[in-house]
Amino acid sequence: MHRNPFSDEELAGRVAKLRAGMDERGLDAALVSTPENIFYLTGLDHWGYFAPHLLIVPAEGDMMLVTRAMERVSIDRYVRNARFEGHTDSESAADLAVRVFRDRFHARDRSLAVAEVVREEVSDLGVKSSVGVETWSAGFSFGFGNALRDTLPDVEWRDITGLVDEMRLVKSPAEQALMRAAARVTDAAVEAAVAAISDGAAERDVVAECHAAMIRAGGDAPGFGPFIRPGARLGEEHTTWGDGQYSAGEPVFLELSGCVARYHAPIGRLVHVGSISDEDAAMAETAKAAFNAVVGALEPGQRASDVYAAWQGVVDAAGLSHYRRHHCGYAVGIGVPPSWTGGNRVTGLRADSDMEIRAGMSFHVLSWLMGTGKGDYFLSNPVLLTDKGAEILTETDFGPIVK
Structure with missing residues (x-):
């Protein structure tokens, strides 16, 4: 959040x-509203994405970034490839976007109010512009979409959801370097959290040590997490620490990610306090074997369903053919709060993908x-597929970890 x-x-x-x-789609312009995609195209890393941002990408010429006027300093400093267009808090991003769009594509006077343009000049706009918009985007509300559609009736709107997301799936060498840096932060955070876990340790103290280690290791604020909570709350999925203390005989769920320049390298472990049962220890070996099967199946040309099948094959062979998961992993990289999954959808390694x-x-x-x-265990790691094969980015031991 301090550099492009x-x-x-x-x-x-x-x-x-x-x-x-x-x-290829015959578009005159694209309106990009997904925060991760705006960051990917401009390098703008800040917490201002809670308010609408709209990157207007014409077929040629300068891009324009529409957001609140108060973001001018950050955007002028960090965004080098798009012109800033700021709106006051007495109007909406859609109001300004309509004016910018009309100026760029219809050469209208910027001083005219939107209502006047719609009332007096709509019949003179000529040939329709074809504009792509990310209709499935956390940054593009129903109201925002309606405002654009209702005040720009001579635009043919086309859905381009996934166009930039697809580009982001394959990481450049520069992006791969950032993911490796994030993985170093991940390892430091896990080490600190595990060291702090013990019988009687306060949940807040554990996560405080984890956060401190993240920052000291060179990490930025992650998209979400860390998720560190007792086994009794395991099924809550996306909740975090509480006011309790950890106790001997229970596992501690740990899932977190280091973050460097919005790139994430998530990891997950179960940490057993005091001891681990024989059943859970045996399941740990199955989980590790299944993980390694996924890594082995990650090869160019394979399908996500093939990768999931490799995981399920190990699970079935272990006598767990009744057990199924919705995925055995998902694409990761850029993440803007409130997630590290890359947006409001998860691109999973699923059986049907x-x-x-x-x-x-x-x-x-x-x-x-x-x-x-028949026992419980969980582990996860960030994996990057390079020209030399699949690379596990983190170095944290697979466990079982008993504290």
Whole structure:
């Protein structure tokens, strides 16, 4: 949040690729509203994404970034490839976006109010512009969409959801370096959290040590987490620490990610306080074998369903053919709060996915065997597929970890 991590050449290549996709679809412009995608195309890393941002990408010429006027300093400092357009808090981003759009595509006077333009000049706009918009975006509300549609009736709107997201799946060498840096932060955070866990340790103290280690290791604020909570609250999925203390005989769930320049390298472990049962220790070996099967299956040309099948094959062979998961991992990289999953959808390694695996992809690979009836264990790691094969980015021991 204190620099633009990308070179001009890196950003120019991404914008050129987006424009090639726009040309294939016959688009005059694209409106990008997903925070992760705006960051990918401009390098803007800040917490201002809670308010609407709209990156207007014309087929040629300067891009324009529409957001609150108070963000001018940050955008002028960090965004080098888009013109800033700021709106006051007495109007909406849509109001300003309509004016900018009309100026750019219809050469209208900026001083005219939107209502006057709609009333007096709509019949003179001529040929419709074809504009792509991310209709499934956390940054594009129903009201925002309606405002654009209702005040720009001569625009043909086309859904481009996933166009930039697809580009982001394959990481460039610069992005891969950032993910490795994030993994070092992840390892430091896990080490600190595990060291703090003990019988009687306060949940808040454990997470405080984890956060401190993240920051000292060079990490930025992660998209969410860390998720550290007692086994009794395991099924809560996305809740965090509480006011309690950890006790001998129970596991501690730990899932977190270091973050460097918005890139994440998530990890997950169960930490057993005091001891681990024989059943759970045996399940740990199955979970590790299944994880390794996923890593072995991550090869260019494979399908996500093939990768999941490799995980399920180990699970079935262990006598757990009744056990199924919704995925054994998901694509990871850029994450803007409130998540590290890359947006409001999860691109999973699922049994029903035909997504092609390609070099440069990165995943949070999970081997989750909880509630099997024959023991419980969980581990996960960030994995990057390089030209030399799948690389586990973190170095934290697979466990079992007993404290």
